[in-house]
Amino acid sequence: MASEHVDVIIVGAGLSGIGAARHLQTECPDRSYRILESRSASGGTWDLFRYPGIRSDSDMYTLGYAFKPWTEAKAIADGPSILNYIRETARENGIDRHIRYDTHVEAASWSSADARWTVKARGTGGEAIEITCNFLFMCAGYYNYARGHAPELAGADRFHGRIVHPQFWPDDLDYAGKKVVVIGSGATAVTLVPELAKQAAQVTMLQRSPTYVVSRPAEDGLANWLRAKLPAKLAYGLVRWRNVLFGMYFYKLARRKPAKVKARIIDMVQAELGPEYDVGTHFTPRYNPWDQRLCLVPDADLFVAIREGRAAVVTDTIDTFTETGIKLTSGTEIAADIVVTATGLEMQLLSDVVFTIDGVATDIAKTLNYKGMMFSDVPNLASSFGYTNASWTLKADLTAGYVCRLLNTMKARGMRQATPRIGDEVGEEPFLDFTSGYVQRALHKLPKQGDRKPWKLHQNYALDLMALKFGSIDDSMEFSNPDPASARAA
Numbered sequence: 001m002a003s004e005h006v007d008v009i010i011v012g013a014g015l016s017g018i019g020a021a022r023h024l025q026t027e028c029p030d031r032s033y034r035i036l037e038s039r040s041a042s043g044g045t046w047d048l049f050r051y052p053g054i055r056s057d058s059d060m061y062t063l064g065y066a067f068k069p070w071t072e073a074k075a076i077a078d079g080p081s082i083l084n085y086i087r088e089t090a091r092e093n094g095i096d097r098h099i100r101y102d103t104h105v106e107a108a109s110w111s112s113a114d115a116r117w118t119v120k121a122r123g124t125g126g127e128a129i130e131i132t133c134n135f136l137f138m139c140a141g142y143y144n145y146a147r148g149h150a151p152e153l154a155g156a157d158r159f160h161g162r163i164v165h166p167q168f169w170p171d172d173l174d175y176a177g178k179k180v181v182v183i184g185s186g187a188t189a190v191t192l193v194p195e196l197a198k199q200a201a202q203v204t205m206l207q208r209s210p211t212y213v214v215s216r217p218a219e220d221g222l223a224n225w226l227r228a229k230l231p232a233k234l235a236y237g238l239v240r241w242r243n244v245l246f247g248m249y250f251y252k253l254a255r256r257k258p259a260k261v262k263a264r265i266i267d268m269v270q271a272e273l274g275p276e277y278d279v280g281t282h283f284t285p286r287y288n289p290w291d292q293r294l295c296l297v298p299d300a301d302l303f304v305a306i307r308e309g310r311a312a313v314v315t316d317t318i319d320t321f322t323e324t325g326i327k328l329t330s331g332t333e334i335a336a337d338i339v340v341t342a343t344g345l346e347m348q349l350l351s352d353v354v355f356t357i358d359g360v361a362t363d364i365a366k367t368l369n370y371k372g373m374m375f376s377d378v379p380n381l382a383s384s385f386g387y388t389n390a391s392w393t394l395k396a397d398l399t400a401g402y403v404c405r406l407l408n409t410m411k412a413r414g415m416r417q418a419t420p421r422i423g424d425e426v427g428e429e430p431f432l433d434f435t436s437g438y439v440q441r442a443l444h445k446l447p448k449q450g451d452r453k454p455w456k457l458h459q460n461y462a463l464d465l466m467a468l469k470f471g472s473i474d475d476s477m478e479f480s481n482p483d484p485a486s487a488r489a490a
Contacts, residue, residue, distance in 0.1 A: 009035075009036060015082075016386070022093050022400075024400075024404060034098055037099055042087055046083040047083055048145055052196060053192060053194070059076060062391035069235070075216075102123055104123075106122060112357075117133050138384065139384040142348065144346040158320075161336055180203045184207065184340075190211070190213055193302055203305070203312075213283060213294070217298070226238060247389070251290055269283045324336070355378070365446060367447045367448075368426060370455060388432060389459050402469070428449075
C-alpha cells in the first residue's frame with residue numbers, strides 16, 4: 001500500500017481545489033500539500049460537463065479567482081474557456097505538480113493522539129492508497145459525478161429514440177435536423193435549448209413548472225472599457241465589486257419586496273417574447289424570486305430562439321413515453337427523436353466520504369455547520385461550499401483564506417487541533433433554505449445550520465468577508481492538542 005504524509009490534503013482539483021491550493025502556497029508557504037482528484041483530469045464540473053452550450057450562470061468577474069483577472073471579452077463564459085482558465089491558474093502557480101489523479105477518497109479517520117487524518121483512497125485499478133495529513137480540506141463540490149437525478153419516466157423503454165442525461169452527454173449524439181425534447185426548466189435546460197435549436201429541426205422545453213429567467217449581455221461593456229484603460233487587476237477588482245454589490249442589492253430587494261421583483265422579471269420576459277405570448281403559463285413561477293436560483297440567459301438567446309420559432313416551451317406533466325415521443329397529462333403528444341432529461345443533480349456533500357474520529361464513526365449530517373465550512377466537534381476538517389445566491393467562487397475564496405488563518409493560528413499557538421464547539425444551546429435550521437428539488441431531496445443528508453453566528457450562513461459576501469477575513473478566530477473554536485515539538489522548543 002502506497003503511503004505518504006503532507007500537512008494538508010485537498011480533495012478535488014476543480015475550481016475550489018485549485019483556488020485553495022493557491023491560497024495555501026501564498027499564505028502558508030511552509031505547509032506541504034497534495035490534491036487528490038478522483039478523475040483523470042483537472043477542472044471538476046467544467047471538465048465533466050460536455051453538453052452543447054455549457055457555460056457559466058454567473059459572471060466571470062465574480063466566478064473567477066480574486067487573484068487572477070478574467071481577461072476575455074465575454075463575461076458569461078463558455079465551459080471550455082472556464083476550463084482553460086482553471087488549468088492555466090494551476091500551471092502558472094505550479095499547482096498541477098501537486099495533483100494526484102485517479103485517486104478516489106473513500107474514508108478518513110482522525111487520531112487525536114497523532115493529530116492527523118488518515119485518508120484512504122482507491123486508484124483506478126482498485127489498489128488501496130493511504131495518505132496522512134494534519135488538515136483535510138474537502139473541495140470536491142456538492143453533487144454526485146457518477147450519476148445525476150433521473151426520475152422514473154413511465155414508458156421510457158417503449159421510446160424508439162434516444163434518451164440522454166446532460167451530465168453524460170455522448171460524443172456521438174447527432175441532433176442536427178432532429179426533433180428534440182428537453183425535460184426540465186433549470187440552468188441546464190435553458191442553456192441547452194437555444195444551443196440545440198441552432199441545428200435541430202425543433203426543440204421543445206418540457207417543464208412541469210416555470211423558473212425565473214433573466215437575460216444579461218454576454219459581454220460586459222464597462223468591464224471591457226475599463227480593461228482597455230486600466231491595469232488588468234485594477235479593472236477586474238472594480239468590476240468584481242460592482243457585480244458583488246449589485247447582486248447583493250438585487251437579492252435583498254427580492255427578499256424584501258418579492259411581488260415587485262417578480263412583476264419586474266415577468267415584465268422583462270413579456271417584452272422579450274411579445275404581448276401575445278403566454279408568459280403567465282410558461283415563465284411565471286409559483287414561488288418568489290430567490291426561493292430557487294434564477295436562471296441567466298446571455299443576450300436573451302432562449303427568448304430569441306422562441307421568437308424565431310426554433311424552440312418552444314410546454315408546461316405540462318408527462319403521462320407516458322410513446323414509441324415516437326411523449327404523451328402529456330393534457331392528452332397532447334410531443335414528437336421526439338431525442339429526449340434530454342435535464343432533470344437535475346444529485347447532491348453529495350463531502351463526496352460521501354466515511355469519517356471516523358478516534359475510532360467512532362461520525363455522521364456529518366448530525367453536526368452543525370460552522371461558518372459555512374466546518375462542522376461541530378469535527379477537528380481539522382473544512383469543506384468548500386459556495387453561495388446559492390451569488391457566484392460559487394466568492395465563498396470558496398473566503399473559505400480558503402479562513403482555513404489559512406486557522407492553520408497559521410494553530411502554528412503560532414503551538415496547537416495541532418482546531419475543533420468547532422457548540423457551547424451554549426443553538427437552535428437548528430436547515431442547511432439551505434432553497435426550495436429547489438435537488439436541495440429538498442438531499443436535506444436529510446446535510447448538516448444543519450444554527451440560528452445565530454458563527455453557526456448561521458449569511459449568504460452575504462460583505463458580511464462573510466468581515467467575519468472570515470477580519471473577525472475573531474476564537475469564536476466557538478477550541479484550539480487544543482499542543483505540539484510536542486513546540487513545547488520542547490520553548
